Structure formats: structure tokens, C-alpha cells
Amino acid sequence: MHSLDYLFLILKSVTAFGGRSFLTGLGIAIGIAAVVLLTAISGGVERFVLAQFTQFGTHLIAVTPGKSQTFGASAALISTVRPLTVDDARALRRLPYVLGVVPMIMGNVEVKTTERTRRTTLYGIGPELPRVWQMHPAVGRFLPQGDRPLVVLGAKVRQALFGPRSPLGRRLRIAGESYRIIGVMAPKGKMLGFDLDDAVYIPVKRALGIFNRESLMEIDILYRPELKSSRVVEKVRELLLRRHGQEDFTLITQDQMLETLGSILDVLTMAVGTLGGISLVVGGIGILTIQTVAVTQRRGEIGLLRALGARRRQILLLFLGEAMALALLGGSAGLAIGSGGAGLIALLVPEIPARVHWNYALLAEGIAVGVGLISGVFPAWRASRLDPVESLRAE
Numbered sequence: 001m002h003s004l005d006y007l008f009l010i011l012k013s014v015t016a017f018g019g020r021s022f023l024t025g026l027g028i029a030i031g032i033a034a035v036v037l038l039t040a041i042s043g044g045v046e047r048f049v050l051a052q053f054t055q056f057g058t059h060l061i062a063v064t065p066g067k068s069q070t071f072g073a074s075a076a077l078i079s080t081v082r083p084l085t086v087d088d089a090r091a092l093r094r095l096p097y098v099l100g101v102v103p104m105i106m107g108n109v110e111v112k113t114t115e116r117t118r119r120t121t122l123y124g125i126g127p128e129l130p131r132v133w134q135m136h137p138a139v140g141r142f143l144p145q146g147d148r149p150l151v152v153l154g155a156k157v158r159q160a161l162f163g164p165r166s167p168l169g170r171r172l173r174i175a176g177e178s179y180r181i182i183g184v185m186a187p188k189g190k191m192l193g194f195d196l197d198d199a200v201y202i203p204v205k206r207a208l209g210i211f212n213r214e215s216l217m218e219i220d221i222l223y224r225p226e227l228k229s230s231r232v233v234e235k236v237r238e239l240l241l242r243r244h245g246q247e248d249f250t251l252i253t254q255d256q257m258l259e260t261l262g263s264i265l266d267v268l269t270m271a272v273g274t275l276g277g278i279s280l281v282v283g284g285i286g287i288l289t290i291q292t293v294a295v296t297q298r299r300g301e302i303g304l305l306r307a308l309g310a311r312r313r314q315i316l317l318l319f320l321g322e323a324m325a326l327a328l329l330g331g332s333a334g335l336a337i338g339s340g341g342a343g344l345i346a347l348l349v350p351e352i353p354a355r356v357h358w359n360y361a362l363l364a365e366g367i368a369v370g371v372g373l374i375s376g377v378f379p380a381w382r383a384s385r386l387d388p389v390e391s392l393r394a395e
Contacts (some may be wrong), residue, residue: 024290025330027283028368032331034279035364036338036356041345044354046265060132061232062252063092063219063240082244083215086204089126091243092221095235100128100222103204107211111200112173116161120154121199122174124207132222135196140168140183147205151179154199155187174202175210229253280364283330284371324373331368335361 065084089103105124110117127143130136142152151172158167167181179202188196208214223232233251240249338361345354 024326027286028327028330029334031279031283032334032364033338036361037341039357039360040342040354044352048352059225060254061221064250065215089219097224100132102126102129102132102220103216104218105207113161118160123201124204125201135188137183138186147203149179150182152183152201154197156198158184229255327368331365
């Protein structure tokens, strides 16, 4: 039997039983589509979260009050022997390898103009925020040194309160006090759920008074990029230990956050692979079941081929080829469905840039063909062992 004869018989068998072939390939298609779609979403989520963590730069260390052994929830709510203060931030700024320090506290407040009122997030912040957080004013300037009653608006707050009019020089009431507007920040977007554009920024000492707090929520340190974060962490720890007398603070580097993020994403990728693998196994079981039934239904065809001189090896290869063809066709359909779904998600949810990982997609396609081959071995062997006379008699 020539190669073209094999191909003709395989395609004829697949098309002759269209419904059965469709159901057989459907399981494989679902498995491949699941792998393609879930890995695309996983990659999109990874890029989204990495962008969130790195939009302020990659050489930052966060100091939070309270001793914490994890990198999860903020330790700002844990009581400490000594609060994290603005003086601590000033001392950290004097370290030779530090480029900038931002003491920070935040909360929700109501802000008022003579015409409008809005509830928004208030950040008590240091004057080096533009350098450390990589956020810059689009109009006017940022807060200077000192604790004068000055305020800088986020882009959304400016639009809500003043519309197209310039807010510079106007007055804004915060917690019963009047603040002069000196700038408007350029749009920055959200960071882990916090909308930095729907916010106002005032000197940190005034924010401590508004929220009746002694301790800062966080101090962010920008250090020289040529230095290792571990070296800077040790110097920061030494300074704060001298000031506090004990380690009642937590130091978190972006390296640690990204490492934790990487571990989470690895687990997510493993889960995605497991789900796709289960779907492919289910598809393989479908091929095994339907091909086994096909051997019984096609005993007469097998007997005729054997009577015409086809050898057992040729019958074996014929049924294996059918199983692989079904897996290949189902896998191709799955690739099309998965890549189309990923493109649709990227279009509808641009914040999550879902893109097909073709290495995973092609690996899944290869596995699908392998699953089809393995699933077709037993039915093909069974078909090759049929006695031609008995098969014709059954027909």
C-alpha cells in the first residue's frame, strides 16, 4: 500500500463518519484551546502586574512600621514601640547612596471648592515624590520643602472640580483648612487598585495632623541603580536600629516583591498546564473509546483489506494514522479557537495584554498528536489482529 493510499483511506474514514470525527476531535480542541487561552491570560496578567510593580522604577526600598515576616499585607496597622517618623525619613535621606526619600501617609477625605465637593484619597507626601515615584506635574509644580498649606491635584480631581479651567492659585478646603493649589499631576493610572489620579497631595506633616497619627504608613527610598539592594537594605537597617533600638520595622525591596510575584505566577502557570493536560487526557480517552468502537463497526472493511493483501502492519498504521489525524485536526481547531479568544480578550480588556505563547501552543499541539497516537495504539493493534475470514463473515 502506497503512502497516497494511506492518506486517501485516512481522510475518507475521517470524512465518512463526520459526526463521530467531530465529537472525537472536540475533546482535543477544547484541551488545546484551554492551554492557548489560559497561557495567554496568564501572560497578560503577569505583564499587567509587573507593570504595576515597576511603574515607579526598580530601585526602591519600602520601610513600613512593625515587624513582619511576610511580604503580603502592609504592616502599617501593627503597633510598634516607636513610630516611623518624618525625622526617620530625613535621617535616611542623609545616607550617601540614597537618591531620594518619600515619607507617606494616606486616607480618604472630602475636598471642597466654592462650587463643588468630592471625596477622594489624600496623600501626605514628601517633596521628592516626582523623583522617587516617577510622577511629575503636568501643570504648575510639586510641593516644596516645608509644611505650608499647599496642595497638588491628581488629574481626575482637577477635572471633577474645575473642568477645563486652570486651578492654579485657587483655594481648596481639606478637613476645614484652606490650601492653595500649586500644581496638577500628569495622569499616572492605577497601582494595585489605588487610583493615583483620583487623589490630592499635601505635605506629610499636615496629613499626620488631619488623620491624628504619629506614625507614617511607609517610607520609600530610591537608591543608586549600580548598588545591590541587599547592601542598601543592610545600611538602612543599621541606621534605623540605632534610632529605634530594636527592629520594629520591615524593609521590603522590589526584588523581594518580584520574587514573590514570580512564585505566584509559577503556581498559576502550573495550574494552567494541569487544566490543559486534563483536557487533553479527556480528549485522548475520547479517541480511544471511539476508535475502539470503530474497529467493531468496520470489521468488514478490515476483512476486505486483509483479503486484498493488506498486511497486519498496514492495518495497524492505518488506524494509528486515523487517530493522529483526528488529534491533529482537533488540535488545529483548538489553536484557532484559543488564539481568537486571546485576541478578543486583548481587545475587550486592554489592561490585560493577552498574547498567545506559541511555544506553549505548539507544545500542546505536539502533545495532542502524541495523545492521539497513544490512544490509537490499542484499537489499531486490535484491528490488525482480526481474522480476515471472520471479519468478512461478520459483515
